[in-house]
Amino acid sequence: MSGDKTFDFTVTRSAHPVADAKREAILANPGFGKAFTDHMVMIDWNIDKGWYNPRVVPYGPLSLDPATSVLHYAQEIFEGMKAYRSTDNVVRLFRPEANAARFNQSAARMAMAQLPEDLFVEAVNQLVRIDRGWIPTGEGQSLYLRPFMFANGVYLGVKPSSDYLFMVIASPVGSYFSGKAVNVWVSENYTRAAPGGTGAAKCGGNYAAGLLAQAEASEHECDQVLFLDAVERKWVEEMGGMNIFFVRDDKTIVTPPLGTILPGITRNAVMTMAREQGYTVVEEPLAIDQIYADAASGRITEAFACGTAAVITPIGAFRHAAGTCRIGLDGSNGPVTGALRDGLVNVQRGTAPDTHGWVHTID
Ligand SMILES: *Cc1c(COP(=O)(O)O)cnc(C)c1O
Secondary structure (H helix, E strand, C coil): CCCCCCCCCEECCCCCCCCHHHHHHHHHCCCCCCCCCCEEEEEEEECCCEEEEEEEEECCCCCCCCCECHHHHCCEEECCEEEEECCCCCEEEECHHHHHHHHHHHHHHCCCCCCCHHHHHHHHHHHHHHCHHHCCCCCCCEEEEEEEEEECCECCCCCCCCEEEEEEEEEEECCCCCCCCEEEEEECCCCCCCCCCCCCCCEHHHHHHHHHHHHHHHHCCCCEEEEECCCCCCEEEEECCCEEEEEECCCEEEECCCCCCCCCHHHHHHHHHHHHCCCEEEECCCEHHHHHHHHHHCCEEEEEEEECCCEEEEEEEEEECCEEEECCCCCCCCHHHHHHHHHHHHHHCCCCCCCCCCEEEEC
């Protein structure tokens, strides 16, 4: 079915959707990734058949053979995106074709099947349409969409799977962080990605390998981890699930270059918007010791994390074994971070014009 624009999804409506009153109670205070909508999308792939049986089905558990490949060798990738519903009831997605393209880049790195990009986007649309009543409209709220794919061939041989299952599930969410600046733990014991590794792929394994560093961050009362490069343990890479930017006092915004980091769609949008707001945007290797020195001297005035879940979140301080490095206006939203965040959120939610063709509306 690749290249075919009209995909025939079979739709089986849930016989037991969550009651309206219960859904409204969930939407009033959704948290992050705790509640799921009434439906999900599934599409199968087999080495002989290609993609087949695209379907929308009631949300529910999967039954897997214990020898299912993903449970042993972790051939799994995912995406994260959000649907926004405005008060006038228009539903918007932000750059879904960019998620579709990145999904295939991740698939290629993990030796998995390629999913036609229009099929990826249509799968997301199908779920958003049937469960649009689950999109909260409050401040900072959205429907988080989680497309993912895993090896569901049944065997213990080490080789790419003969079968994959692609799915999309959805979860109403509020803000990932409370809105205050976050404290970041600089991981000196663990690294996330090495040259030639899987750092640029959105695979579950990268997250599994980062959990211990995240636990170390929590022990030091930090919300997030900052990883350094695996070779010299010197260069700033990214956070566990977010990219990082620094604002300098000469109207320059800097971020580490691509390679071993995840090519964030938010990162890309921030760079575009910052240039339009008159900033010089630089992608260059950033030594952590230079960051500490520049923060102390005032050359760095702000730092922020960005990603679909976190949107744009200011960083108040970096903590590491030898001490704490405070950034600019500690604990408050710096003006540059705030303007970039507002600019991005307004486009995503349709309250500012979409001059880049980034927004897809769903009817
Ligand atoms: C998903 C992700 C990001 C952010 O990507 P967006 O496309 O902006 O959501 C950054 N880093 C990692 C490790 C990620 O998994």
